Amino acid sequence: MSLRDDFLAEIEVFLKATGMSATRFGREAVADPRLVFDLRSKGRAPSARLMDQVARFMAERGGTAVPAPAGVGGKGVLLVIGGGIAAYKSLDLIRRLSERGAAVTAVMTDAAQEFVTPLSVGALTASRVFTGLFDRDDEHDVGHIRLARAADVIVVAPATADLLAKMAGGHADDLATAILLAAGAPVLVAPAMNPKMWAHPATRRNVEALRRDGIHFVGPNAGEMAEAGEAGIGRMAEPHEILATAQRLLSPATRLLAGRHVIVTSGPTREPIDPVRYLANRSSGRQGHAIAAAAAAAGARVTLVSGPVALADPPMVTVVHVETARDMLAAVEAALPADVAVMAAAVADWRVAETAAAKIKKGGGAPPTLALSENPDILATIARRKASRPALVVGFAAETDDLIHNARDKLKAKGADWILANDVSAGSGVMGGEENTVHLISRDGVEDWPRLPKTEVAERLVGRIARALAPSGK
């Protein structure tokens, strides 16, 4: 059965179940997939499989539009309420989630209970509110792990500066943080705090670490604070914004690469000179790791072949750690077949021709001369494969001058489908930095992307890849 037949069969089951006419379904689906999902979410929640299929079906139609959220209907939402003034807004959030059919379970920190009572929260969730880690009734079966596992999405609102710090540090000294550390589901945090707290270098570090760990953020927004005369960035996102983001996390749009295998290379390579010295480069691996994380979040099976980096392995990704360019190529070839290969690693062009078996000593004589030999070209090798060439081979061109021209040459010379060109000259701050300005070069032309955090570059790239893999895509 083809994907389309399969999809149509599911639609028929759906039509029977809901009594909706095929004409109406067709009209709604083509005009606005959201309506279909809204209608459906009033009944039982659509299966993840149907949602994936709708996503691909729509992508096949060539549009950029992907089906919008199926809603949170039928989903388990674990809401962690932190101790900030914005906690009162979490009551509205519960109401909105429940109205849309989500089963909301609330966990409150001790501080949160100073702002809203478990009684009001429980009245809205229509279930018990969890507050303590060492609860004798719950912990006979390690209830905090059960709560962490039962959720389809975990929302932290408001996320205090303190909760962000604890999450970033991996603390687990109360129920909320223990659950967050054990979480398997996507975690969405809605920070809320005084603008000075938000701007503090400690909070900036924590937020960055959490983003790298794959935590999703909504807000904070700019505006007036509860404290008289204070304004700036720190207001919690509005409940409708939090709801929309949670819906997106649960939607097929975030599973656009379901069923695909994506290989990503990341970081530098290290080419040994002797047992203690090596040649390397300044690549941090941030961009490649972000791409691997974004592809995994989009439902792909991801193999990340990484050179030595100081980053944690992204969640839900198979990571192969390598040192040299030759090891990296071997690991990429071993991971084939794949639908997509994104070569984001900064592979050393040369290695030392003869690695010394023992440490080279500083004698009194002339310094040693290192003879270099050329490393294999991983991008070109994969792009030119006859057998099991990935459908889409994407390379990176890190250039310090004549960026677009050099990237176009690289596209041709290597046989890649796309080159993402980025300026890595000294003043750009790209190498090792958090942001990137990228140009996507294909045979069709050049797309200039704005300066974006590397995580957003990754998300955009994943969206473009999903479109390109659809039969009518580019």
Ligand SMILES: Cc1cc2nc3c(=O)[nH]c(=O)nc-3n(C[C@H](O)[C@H](O)[C@H](O)COP(=O)(O)O)c2cc1C
């Ligand atoms: C009136 C009042 C308002 C507060 N509002 C916030 C806030 O909006 N954001 C925040 O990060 N901390 C706020 N705090 C501080 C937190 O309540 C405090 O850091 C607490 O330890 C957080 O605990 P939790 O992270 O376990 O919920 C506030 C404290 C008080 C007394």
